[in-house]
Amino acid sequence: MKWNWKIWFGIFLIIIIIPLTIVLQTNSWWLSALPVGILFGFALQKGDLCGSSAMSEIILFRDNSKIFGLWVAIVSSMFFFAILNLFGIVELAPKKFIWANSLVGGLIFGFGTVLAGGCISGCLYKAAGGNINSMVALLTIPLGISSVDYGIFKSFHESLLKLSAPEALTLYSVLKLPYWLLVLIFIILTIAISVVKGKKQGNKSIRREVRNLKSLITRPWKPWQAGIMIGFVGMLAWLSSLPTGRNYPLGVTHGVSYLYQFVIENNTELVKSKQPPNTQSPNVKIQTPVLNQAQQSQPRKLNLWLMMLTLGLVIGAFLSSKMSNNFALLPKPPEQIIVAVIGGFLTGLGAGLATGCVIGNIISGWAMMSISMFIFGIATLLGNWFATYVYLIGIGRVK
Numbered sequence: 001m002k003w004n005w006k007i008w009f010g011i012f013l014i015i016i017i018i019p020l021t022i023v024l025q026t027n028s029w030w031l032s033a034l035p036v037g038i039l040f041g042f043a044l045q046k047g048d049l050c051g052s053s054a055m056s057e058i059i060l061f062r063d064n065s066k067i068f069g070l071w072v073a074i075v076s077s078m079f080f081f082a083i084l085n086l087f088g089i090v091e092l093a094p095k096k097f098i099w100a101n102s103l104v105g106g107l108i109f110g111f112g113t114v115l116a117g118g119c120i121s122g123c124l125y126k127a128a129g130g131n132i133n134s135m136v137a138l139l140t141i142p143l144g145i146s147s148v149d150y151g152i153f154k155s156f157h158e159s160l161l162k163l164s165a166p167e168a169l170t171l172y173s174v175l176k177l178p179y180w181l182l183v184l185i186f187i188i189l190t191i192a193i194s195v196v197k198g199k200k201q202g203n204k205s206i207r208r209e210v211r212n213l214k215s216l217i218t219r220p221w222k223p224w225q226a227g228i229m230i231g232f233v234g235m236l237a238w239l240s241s242l243p244t245g246r247n248y249p250l251g252v253t254h255g256v257s258y259l260y261q262f263v264i265e266n267n268t269e270l271v272k273s274k275q276p277p278n279t280q281s282p283n284v285k286i287q288t289p290v291l292n293q294a295q296q297s298q299p300r301k302l303n304l305w306l307m308m309l310t311l312g313l314v315i316g317a318f319l320s321s322k323m324s325n326n327f328a329l330l331p332k333p334p335e336q337i338i339v340a341v342i343g344g345f346l347t348g349l350g351a352g353l354a355t356g357c358v359i360g361n362i363i364s365g366w367a368m369m370s371i372s373m374f375i376f377g378i379a380t381l382l383g384n385w386f387a388t389y390v391y392l393i394g395i396g397r398v399k
Contacts, residue, residue: 005218005323012038012319029243030272030304036240037312040233040250041125044313045320047226049073050122051358052113054223055384060392068197069223070363075190076231077249077367078183081238086180090238093247094370095355097165102354102361102376104160109350109357109376110383114391115343116141119358120351121252123344124310125317130329136337137344142260144348145253150300157353164372171369182369194224217323234364237309244305245274249367251360253351255310258302269299270307339391350383 016035023032043049047069054066084090113119116137118126123141126134147153172179221229230250238249262268321327332340351357354376356365362380365373 003322005214005325008319008323009217012042012316012323015315027243028272029240030308032240033237033305033308034312034315036233036237037309037314038316038319039236039312040230040309041128041313041316041318042320043221043226043229043233043316044121044125045129045317046221046324047223047229048220049223049226049230050126051119051362051380052110052116052122052384053118055110055381056114056388056392059385059388066223068193069225069227070358072190072224072227073230073234073363074227074366075183075186076228077234077363078186078231078369080231080235081249081367082180082183084235084238090242091247092170092179092368094168094170094368095361095365095372096167097169097372098161098355099165099372099375100160100163101157102372103379105350105352105354106376106379107350107383108346109354110380110385111387112144112343112346112348112350112383113380114384114387115339116347117340117343120256120347121313121357121359123347124252124256124313128314128317129321130327132330132332133336133340137340137347138256140341140344141348141351142257144345144350145257145352146260147345147349148352149257153349153353160353169371171371171374174371179369218325220324230363231367234367241305244272244303246303246305248360249364250309251306251356251364252310252313253355253357253360254303255306257348257352258307259310261300262302262307265300267297267299269301270304271301272304350380 016038019031019034023029049066049069051070054070057063057066081090081092085092109119113122116123117131117133118137120141123131123134123137127138148157172182175182234249238247241248262270318327347357354361356373356376358380361373361376366377
């Protein structure tokens with residue numbers, strides 16, 4: 001029997017409904033990250049919305065459709081976050097003003113994503129669709145992250161953190177305007193840009209493109225359509241993670257790292273719910289050798305919610321590619337694979353230094369208007385464009 005899109009869509013629904021049913025019966029909210037991740041991976045694959053590709057294609061093809069899709073994902077996230085915040089469901093949680101980490105990490109991250117062939121989420125959904133280079137890059141991305149969290153770049157990371165401000169700095173705190181008002185302004189500007197783009201490109205009926213369930217499931221989405229879906233999934237992610245004690249929406253960097261640690265480390269602890277507060281001041285560092293040795297024997301705490309979200313992303317992207325009938329394992333030249341190995345490590349290194357990637361720092365971080373995440377986004381763009389010129393254009397791949 002041939003497995004058509006209806007069978008794959010049935011599987012898609014089943015593996016969303018079953019975990020949600022278990023969550024409602026057991027209150028194991030960490031498991032709710034799995035269906036959220038599946039929806040996330042589905043949207044990424046349908047829109048082919050990779051942050052690295054979105055940036056590179058501006059130069060390579062003079063195509064800004066994906067970068068606009070990324071922007072729509074940010075503004076959509078703003079809209080849903082504002083609703084949650086106005087109703088008192090969530091408290092905005094912008095990251096601290098880690099400008100040095102964002103700058104250095106963003107430059108390395110942006111450069112690495114071009115060599116790897118995608119950002120972290122991009123490599124995840126592309127690997128799920130059969131991209132060999134992305135699979136290879138995913139072998140070294142967690143090595144780069146771990147080198148910051150536990151390895152040779154940990155001290156460098158901590159030295160950059162010392163330059164950060166103790167509290168978050170946001171656009172709304174600087175301008176002294178309500179968050180919801182700035183969100184409204186961004187929404188109006190985005191709609192205006194959409195109207196102008198539509199007039200230039202010629203208005204096309206969306207109904208002709210998505211006229212039934214089959215076309216919605218099997219055909220590619222425009223990046224802005226995927227962006228709206230990602231914003232909605234970001235809201236679901238935040239609601240899903242709150243009961244586990246995690247006050248933040250989408251993020252995949254440490255989900256990848258935790259999965260890697262879970263496989264290679266024997267001494268780990270899966271964190272499923274809110275942990276008791278640490279009574280020690282975050283500014284106090286114990287340097288006693290005996291205590292350091294004791295600390296090394298403690299298990300590494302791995303956030304299970306993030307791990308399930310990352311697994312769900314891969315599953316959702318795989319099912320989406322099967323429903324679209326575009327899953328294919330394609331061989332790659334050896335030199336590309338070697339470059340992907342290096343690029344994966346640099347991508348993980350940059351994400352580790354900046355404490356996040358396109359998803360956690362740009363989509364979620366920009367949606368909360370964190371100034372340091374704006375710095376990360378700009379640095380990522382510059383690093384990406386530099387690598388695009390040096391690697392993709394400079395060696396004659398693109399004329």
